[in-house]
Amino acid sequence: MDKGVRIAIIGGGPAGLSAGMYLEQKGYENYVIYEKTDHVGGKCHSPHMNGKRYEMGAIMGVPSYYAVHDVEVFAGVSHADGPKLHRTYRLPNGKVDTRFDKKLFNLPHLLKLKSQIKKFGEILETKYKGYDICGHRGVSEGRYEGYAVTPGREPVSGVNPNLKDLALPFKKFVELNKVPLVQEIWVQPFTSFGYGYFDEIPAAYVLKYLDFQTMMNFVNVNLWTWKEGTQSIYEALNRKLKHPAVLNSKISKIVRGDKVTITVNGKEEVFDKLIITAPLQVGTINNPVAQGLDSYLDVTDKERELFSKIDYERYDTMAFITKEEAYPDASFYVVDNMTPETLGHGMVFYMRWANEPDQPLVSYVLRKHKNESESVEAYKARPELDYGKTQRTVLEDLDKLGIAPVKEDGKDKIVYEMQSYYFPHIFSEDYADGWYEKVEGMQGDNNTYYAGEIMSFGDMDETVEYSRDLVERFFN
Ligand SMILES: Cc1cc2nc3c(=O)[nH]c(=O)nc-3n(C[C@H](O)[C@H](O)[C@H](O)COP(=O)(O)OP(=O)(O)OC[C@H]3O[C@@H](n4cnc5c(N)ncnc54)[C@H](O)[C@@H]3O)c2cc1C
Numbered sequence: 001m002d003k004g005v006r007i008a009i010i011g012g013g014p015a016g017l018s019a020g021m022y023l024e025q026k027g028y029e030n031y032v033i034y035e036k037t038d039h040v041g042g043k044c045h046s047p048h049m050n051g052k053r054y055e056m057g058a059i060m061g062v063p064s065y066y067a068v069h070d071v072e073v074f075a076g077v078s079h080a081d082g083p084k085l086h087r088t089y090r091l092p093n094g095k096v097d098t099r100f101d102k103k104l105f106n107l108p109h110l111l112k113l114k115s116q117i118k119k120f121g122e123i124l125e126t127k128y129k130g131y132d133i134c135g136h137r138g139v140s141e142g143r144y145e146g147y148a149v150t151p152g153r154e155p156v157s158g159v160n161p162n163l164k165d166l167a168l169p170f171k172k173f174v175e176l177n178k179v180p181l182v183q184e185i186w187v188q189p190f191t192s193f194g195y196g197y198f199d200e201i202p203a204a205y206v207l208k209y210l211d212f213q214t215m216m217n218f219v220n221v222n223l224w225t226w227k228e229g230t231q232s233i234y235e236a237l238n239r240k241l242k243h244p245a246v247l248n249s250k251i252s253k254i255v256r257g258d259k260v261t262i263t264v265n266g267k268e269e270v271f272d273k274l275i276i277t278a279p280l281q282v283g284t285i286n287n288p289v290a291q292g293l294d295s296y297l298d299v300t301d302k303e304r305e306l307f308s309k310i311d312y313e314r315y316d317t318m319a320f321i322t323k324e325e326a327y328p329d330a331s332f333y334v335v336d337n338m339t340p341e342t343l344g345h346g347m348v349f350y351m352r353w354a355n356e357p358d359q360p361l362v363s364y365v366l367r368k369h370k371n372e373s374e375s376v377e378a379y380k381a382r383p384e385l386d387y388g389k390t391q392r393t394v395l396e397d398l399d400k401l402g403i404a405p406v407k408e409d410g411k412d413k414i415v416y417e418m419q420s421y422y423f424p425h426i427f428s429e430d431y432a433d434g435w436y437e438k439v440e441g442m443q444g445d446n447n448t449y450y451a452g453e454i455m456s457f458g459d460m461d462e463t464v465e466y467s468r469d470l471v472e473r474f475f476n
Contacts, residue, residue, distance in 0.1 A: 001475055007031040008262055008269070011277035012245035013042020015452040015463040017237050018067070019275050020245075021074055022471040029242055032271075034249035034264060036278075037289075039231075040238045043420055044460065046229020049319075053229040054352055054360050056317045056418045058460055060085060061224040062217040066151050067134075067465035068224075068233070075236035082225030083353050086330035092337060092345070094402040099335065116179040121212045123177055127162050131204075132211035134465040135456045136436035139163045139204060147469060149211065166204035167432035169372075173203035186210055189218045191338040192347040192364060194315030195423050195458070199340065200370040202431045205423075208457040230460065254297045256446040275470070277452035277463075279421055281310040286384070290421035300446065306439055309376070309430045310454060314367035314384050315422035318394060319360035319415045320405035327357045328403060337397070340369040344390045346397045360415050361403065363394050376427050387419060423458035444474060 007028060009016045012035025020033050045057035061068050061079065072078060089097035124131055130144030133156060137145040142161035147153035165173055174180050183198055190206060191197055198206070210218070217223065226232055238244045246264075253263040260271040279285065282294040282304055293299060293307060328351060337345040346363040353359055368384040370376070395412050398404045405412040426435050443449055451470050456462040 001028075003027045004030055005272040006270070007273045007275060008260060008271040009033040009275045009277065010251065011035065011042065011452065012037075012040040012234075012238065012247070013277060013452070013463070014044060014068075014071075014234055014460050015042075015277035015467050016275075017234050017241065017245065018071055018464040019277065019451060019467040019471065020241050020243065021071065021237060022468050023475055024242055025074075026471055026475055028471075028475055031243060032269070033241075033243065033245040034251060034262070035245040035247050036249055036251070038247050039235075040245050040247070041231035041234040043422070044230035044234055045418065046231035047416055049360055049415060050358065052353070052359070053227075053232070054319065054362065054416075055229055055350070056319065056362065056416055057420065058230040059225065059350065061460060062214050063222060063224070064149060064211075064213050064217070065224065065461040066149070066153060067468055068461050069151075070468070071233055071237050071464060075233065075240050077226065077233050077236045079224035079226055081227040083227070085221060085223050085225060086354065087221060088328070088330045088332040090328075090332045090334055090401060092334055092397065093400055097333075097335060113181045113184060116181045117185065120174070120177070120179045120182045123179070124207070124212050127177075128160070128166070128207075130156065130158055130160050130163060131166060131207050134208075134462055134469055135440075136204060136208075136431075137440050138437065139166055140432055140434045140437060147465075147472070149213075153465075153468070164432070166207065167202050167428050169199050169428055170201055170203040170206040171198040174198075185219065186215060187338050188333055188335065189215075191366070192333055194313050194364060194366055194420070196313055196366070196425075197340050197369055199372045200427070201425065202428050204431060205425055205457055208462060209459050233460075251296050256298055256448060258447075260447050271447075273447050273449065275449045275451055277467070279310075279312075279424060280307045280450060280452070280454055281312065281424060282307045285312070285421060287312075287314075287421045288419055302438075302442065306435060306442075309426050309435060310424050311370075311376075311380065311427065312424045313422040314387075314419070316365050316367065316387065316390065316417065316419045317362050318365075318391060318417045319362045320398070321358065321360060321413060321415060322398075322403045323406055324357040326403045327351070328361075330354065334397075334401075340371070343367065343369050344385045344393050346394045346401075349401070349403065363398070365390055365394055370427065376429065391417075424454040425458075426454075443470075449474060 043057040046053040133146035145157040260274045331350045348364045350362045370379040456466040
């Protein structure tokens with residue numbers, strides 16, 4: 001492709017900014033990044049409170065976040081000075097949950113669990129070879145194609161019919177492979193981090209994020225954090241780009257033909273190529289920050305049909321200050337609240353700095369679950385749990401946990417809250433039906449490319465890695 005093409009990138013989150021970085025590194029310098037809010041980072045959101053930065057969105061990475069590391073190098077950022085993460089467990093009544101206490105753990109169960117984890121690791125490397133590369137190209141056809149999860153990201157491809165099993169919900173997938181107990185370990189960084197439940201989410205997504213090496217990093221608490229928050233990575237990246245994102249860009253219309261004409265803040269701009277990292281979902285989205293793609297793009301019938309299949313997680317964070325004497329010693333999980341039956345209850349309570357009262361504690365909650373027997377249509381037609389009601393449930397949870405927020409004017413003092421359009425994904429039937437092959441087959445049509453969370457997985461590394469993958473494939 002001619003290196004002078006004018007490229008518009010929609011969205012100034014990790015996917016959009018890193019698309020700019022990778023394009024620039026390939027010599028494509030004629031790009032504009034449009035960000036609709038007044039800040040970059042998207043769901044990497046680290047607001048300032050009491051002179052420090054806290055995390056309302058993304059928190060951590062692992063040593064295999066090679067793409068995030070590309071950004072760190074480019075932007076001059078390091079994860080060396082982030083706060084250390086600790087993890088404890090509590091029951092919903094506030095008592096210590098001893099289920100993972102090595103001394104108190106039921107030994108026969110522990111041994112069985114350990115042996116299933118080991119077996120799972122072996123199965124993934126052999127039977128499901130190719131399961132962990134970025135993106136989903138070819139998986140529903142029993143193929144893999146992409147870049148290895150190594151620092152060098154060598155191109156890899158192959159045929160492996162077993163990969164078709166990845167369309168199954170994770171629960172069915174591990175039952176099929178006779179390792180159901182691994183769910184006890186995988187659930188913690190999956191469901192509590194808002195990625196849904198194992199009876200509804202295809203294994204392909206669970207393992208895209210929690211591939212075996214990443215999961216072991218979680219188990220061993222071998223994690224990266226950033227002192228100034230995850231948002232600071234993308235702020236630094238934005239500062240280093242030749243063309244930092246254009247903030248407060250309100251796009252009202254995009255019309256595609258030989259050229260791409262974008263109406264932004266009332267003015268028309270013409271481009272040769274378009275990269276969309278904003279949500280691809282069409283129709284009304286019940287979220288304060290997301291809008292359907294068809295509200296501004298001239299979507300084709302094919303795009304409408306495919307993108308109407310996308311669903312997302314209703315994942316909310318709420319920060320509050322508790323009394324000094326009630327501060328927990330460390331962040332904690334409430335594993336009993338990570339089930340579909342306890343939907344709407346707080347699953348994690350995150351404290352960023354050890355031994356520091358008077359800092360916000362952040363709670364994490366999910367508000368919708370697709371029942372196993374329910375069709376996608378019936379699920380989509382059913383309302384989610386009400387946001388306000390769920391907030392009150394979480395406040396009751398906090399009371400029971402003994403860490404209720406301090407009051408202001410008689411009311412619980414919530415210092416920050418965020419509702420995310422989170423982890424866009426499709427369900428098993430559409431995955432098995434080749435949704436990804438169809439969307440990948442549309443890359444480049446109408447001068448349009450799709451990137452961002454839906455194309456691989458909703459975490460920092462998969463989104464940045466996918467932008468790299470896209471640039472490698474189409475802008476070489
Ligand atoms: C509570 C929470 C915890 C998380 N924890 C982790 C974690 O620990 N580790 C991890 O790796 N990931 C984590 N994530 C996920 C991670 O933040 C996201 O996967 C990542 O930010 C996705 O990047 P993105 O660029 O694809 O999308 P986003 O971050 O959503 O960015 C999209 C950007 O596009 C902009 N935009 C949208 N529509 C338009 C439009 N029409 N015009 C212009 N701009 C538009 C948005 O304003 C936004 O800035 C977490 C997220 C949340 C919410």
